[in-house]
Amino acid sequence: MTEIPAAVDFCAACAIRNRAICADLDTSEINLLNGLGRRRHLKAGEQLLWEGDEAVLVANVIEGVLKLSCGTADGKEQILGIVYPSDFLGRPFGETTPYGVEALTDAYVCVFQRADFDRFAREHPRLEHKLLERTLAELDRTRRWMLLLGRMNAEQKVATFLLEMAERLDAGGCAGPGKRGEQFTLPLSRQQIADVLGLTIETVSRQFTRFKADGLIDLPSRREVTILEHAALEDRAA
Amino acid sequence: MTEIPAAVDFCAACAIRNRAICADLDTSEINLLNGLGRRRHLKAGEQLLWEGDEAVLVANVIEGVLKLSCGTADGKEQILGIVYPSDFLGRPFGETTPYGVEALTDAYVCVFQRADFDRFAREHPRLEHKLLERTLAELDRTRRWMLLLGRMNAEQKVATFLLEMAERLDAGGCAGPGKRGEQFTLPLSRQQIADVLGLTIETVSRQFTRFKADGLIDLPSRREVTILEHAALEDRAA
DNA sequence: ACCTTGCCTTGAACGCCGTCACCGTTCCGA
């Protein structure tokens, strides 16, 4: 009696089956890929990849939020990107991982040996195409962030950050385009927000305080944010 | 008598035939692609794409240097990237061009209607693979630039910029790893350098002056730079 | 030869944000 490996129905039950780069694969392809990947749990704060290491792993994010970051020689850090469920992670077709990857929340990822993944991708153009579309979109997003880092002041940066977070986390306010009440829990500490925006923790804190004092947002607790005046916040972000 | 269109041997004679994304295509594929593209000349300062416009064109850079940029609501500009011969340009598989493209020097590009290119790419995985590798590399480069924008001071930014320019323009000093005498002509004005680095023109100018006074570089003319002390410049960039 | 124009350099003063210091709060495990 041959036991069906648990892995076989893994992908079929995957929460991101229809959103990740594997979405266009058919059943037989999925089963093949299934054999290559394995699910892995990460605790908040746990590191998956280290900047400069040999690129051995790539992964899909199933659940949770992770950061990509690198540091300067003098110890400062810059967060290069934040990845969410269904996002792809790692550096295919490359020698070294150019940035570190760390879980911001508890997370599940679907990891592959890079060599396995590369081979599979080259043999399955539909997967490569998905990966290309995703990479192009990520490049666009990254370039937009350069405008923030290079040309915005602290107020504009923090306002932009809050608006983007509300959007990416799909903050509750599904009551149509109603302005009030977008609420979400930050997956980042103040220090990490500072590292995303190229600011210091103190400056971020002061901007939060000011936005709250001005009635644009509420801060029920350290990690929670409610956007009260979406339009006004957009003005600050301009 | 059927005249062979000039286009047929176009790609074969192309200066970037073996470096651009078309490098892996065979003769029949190249001929097909040839029928879709056309060569176009751009004068220095001429604009090829406008930020926010519908994405109608993509292109390969054959000769010259171009910038990708976008602007803030209040009129400031940020240069998002600089593209060199054999680089790919534009936004395949997307609705809108997320940044403007302008020639910094006189340039030749090989342009395609995006719809044509998208169709061709989907039918030719080898091309898509090349494009993917290029996009991944560009994403790495862009992310490294975020570290510069977010976490470096003016001196580090300008030093890094000069070193990168020397490398990308393949500055003369091919006398082995000899330190002295890397010379090149800047394809950017001081204002454009400022827009790359997220600084003002005055700050860029002052840093240039200081590096010259400290003997790290020479500035024979406005657009020419000689790196005299490569190692010392790297120290300033750290 | 002169003026015009665009680009770059230089100087002076301001102001944003980083730095430093300290305190309050929250969240742990002991």
Added chain:
DNA sequence: TCGGAACGGTGACGGCGTTCAAGGCAAGGT
């Protein structure tokens, strides 16, 4: 329940880079 560490908020101060202003320099036209 307590103690301690991690995290976050706030104030004072100063430095770095922007802003504002003026002048130098090279190229091109008349």
